Amino acid sequence: MKLKRTLIVLLAGISLAGWSARPDTAHAGERQEQDFYELIQEVNEKNSRLDAPQNSLDKFCYNFKNKKPKLTLDDTSLMWKEYNEKNVKKTLTAADARRETNWLFRLLRSQYGLYTYYGGDAAFGRAKVQILKEIGTKGTITTGKYQKILHKHLDFITDLHLAIGAELFDTDLRLFGDESVNYVKNGGCFYEEGSIKDAVVKINGRQPEDYLRRAIDENGCLTYYPYAMLEQEKEICEFKVEYESGNIKSIQLKPAEYSYEENVDRLYGYETYGDLAYVEMNLAYMDWEAPKERKSFLKDVANVKKHSKIIYDLRNNPGGDGTLIEEWFEKLTGQTLLPNYSTLRLRPVFIYNTKELKEMDEFAAQTGLKRRGKYYYCQYPGRQYLANEGRQIFVLTSRRTSSAAESMTDALKNLENVITIGTNTGGVLANMANYNMAMPYSGLYLQFGESMQYFDPSYFRESYGMEPDLYLTGKNLQKRLKKFFKTYVL
Numbered sequence: 001m002k003l004k005r006t007l008i009v010l011l012a013g014i015s016l017a018g019w020s021a022r023p024d025t026a027h028a029g030e031r032q033e034q035d036f037y038e039l040i041q042e043v044n045e046k047n048s049r050l051d052a053p054q055n056s057l058d059k060f061c062y063n064f065k066n067k068k069p070k071l072t073l074d075d076t077s078l079m080w081k082e083y084n085e086k087n088v089k090k091t092l093t094a095a096d097a098r099r100e101t102n103w104l105f106r107l108l109r110s111q112y113g114l115y116t117y118y119g120g121d122a123a124f125g126r127a128k129v130q131i132l133k134e135i136g137t138k139g140t141i142t143t144g145k146y147q148k149i150l151h152k153h154l155d156f157i158t159d160l161h162l163a164i165g166a167e168l169f170d171t172d173l174r175l176f177g178d179e180s181v182n183y184v185k186n187g188g189c190f191y192e193e194g195s196i197k198d199a200v201v202k203i204n205g206r207q208p209e210d211y212l213r214r215a216i217d218e219n220g221c222l223t224y225y226p227y228a229m230l231e232q233e234k235e236i237c238e239f240k241v242e243y244e245s246g247n248i249k250s251i252q253l254k255p256a257e258y259s260y261e262e263n264v265d266r267l268y269g270y271e272t273y274g275d276l277a278y279v280e281m282n283l284a285y286m287d288w289e290a291p292k293e294r295k296s297f298l299k300d301v302a303n304v305k306k307h308s309k310i311i312y313d314l315r316n317n318p319g320g321d322g323t324l325i326e327e328w329f330e331k332l333t334g335q336t337l338l339p340n341y342s343t344l345r346l347r348p349v350f351i352y353n354t355k356e357l358k359e360m361d362e363f364a365a366q367t368g369l370k371r372r373g374k375y376y377y378c379q380y381p382g383r384q385y386l387a388n389e390g391r392q393i394f395v396l397t398s399r400r401t402s403s404a405a406e407s408m409t410d411a412l413k414n415l416e417n418v419i420t421i422g423t424n425t426g427g428v429l430a431n432m433a434n435y436n437m438a439m440p441y442s443g444l445y446l447q448f449g450e451s452m453q454y455f456d457p458s459y460f461r462e463s464y465g466m467e468p469d470l471y472l473t474g475k476n477l478q479k480r481l482k483k484f485f486k487t488y489v490l
Helices: 006-011 030-047 073-077 094-111 120-135 143-153 291-299 322-333 354-366 404-412 477-489
Strands: 091-093 140-142 173-177 183-186 189-192 195-203 212-216 222-231 237-243 248-255 268-273 276-281 309-313 342-346 370-372 375-378 392-397 418-422 435-438 445-448 451-454
Touching: 030 222, 030 418, 030 477, 073 094, 091 094, 091 143, 094 120, 094 140, 094 143, 094 445, 120 143, 140 143, 183 195, 183 222, 212 477, 222 237, 222 248, 268 291, 291 322, 322 404, 354 370, 392 404, 392 477, 404 418
Parallel strands: 276 309, 309 392, 392 418
Antiparallel strands: 091 140, 173 222, 173 248, 183 189, 189 195, 195 237, 212 222, 237 248, 268 276, 342 375, 342 451, 370 375, 435 445
8 A cells, every 4th residue: 555645754664454452562562562551541540530620710700880991882883894904004193093992902891701811900901001101192103013012011911812913912932841861750750761779859949740741752662851831032941850869960951843744735634544544634624614624524534433543633733613623523422522621701792683692692502501691601511531442542733733623632632542642732722713803993903702711720721732641852753753653552
């Protein structure tokens, strides 16, 4: 069989027949077999505990009964103008910039799903005062400078679905790592490989497990490397490693490499090789964007389920339609997806038509949301952990894996025997990009969402993303991944 596209690099030269629930000892020694078995058990135990946070969402509900300025009918008449870069003004009068700023803050207060999450009136009120102060009251201001002022004083926001002027509220959070020393875990303690007499007791003043993560080394073998997600301009971070003997060593964490041979010439690919199904998904396809790919993705689920080994490659997937993930999950498992987050969603305040509001309420109820005042909510979706009929699923992620692709990664963690491999995901899931338009005076692009998706912060944080079960960074990633599969899986 002629292997093609991504799988050529991933699994070239490897026989794909005869996969088993645990690695074949013809390829893996006893230690490797035991290590992989322990990895599966560890991940299953961790994922079986996942659930939405149990604390109340009430503190994130805004008090709309106060007298703070909110959207009016006049405001909504300025909304929904389609954005066109050609229509962005080069300069604004100070008066128009102030009018637009006041409009923007009424919009955020009335309809932004994370308004209270990011500090509510106290935080946004301070930002507005500073923005208006910098704009001034006379003369003109360039639109570029105006945009920078908005971002400067709203920098407490980390929502990557919020955009003003086609610029996201992105923090410079990067993955740092050090692959110069391999670490092993023995009896609950960490040691340098080959030196299991002197346990690591602290790294950077914290417990070793705060930094040491399971990873795939250059030989495709399971190991532990130190990793950290840091907002760090420096290219090198010095960490001290303290040992039980009192010895102290210094390690250098550098920005982790995780580039690989990209395959983005297709939105969707599905291939089978013996007992393996390989699904490459480079977009969560909307009906109006890629209907053929969407239909193929859903249609192929029945055949995917016939395989005992499945790879979902989401490394180039920036997201898309979250409802596709829900539909796919139900086809895959026969169950309605219960995500590992609670949802709080604002009822649109700019819809005044009674019929349309009723339709919105009915749609919310169909998707499992209850209505309370100006909010729809789904709290404590309930723990969901499903048997996987002996299948093993491998999910490939990168920092490009974002939004709906993260929803898919999250959904797969509700199944047993699922291993994620790669890096932290993009961290773009605390909100959704429901609306986009041109701002009324400047013409700048505005994108925002009306929802909040609330996670346990130890599992997911905006910008930080979800951690993989196995980190794969460094050089020759495809070769290392191939060696890993050959050693532990095939």
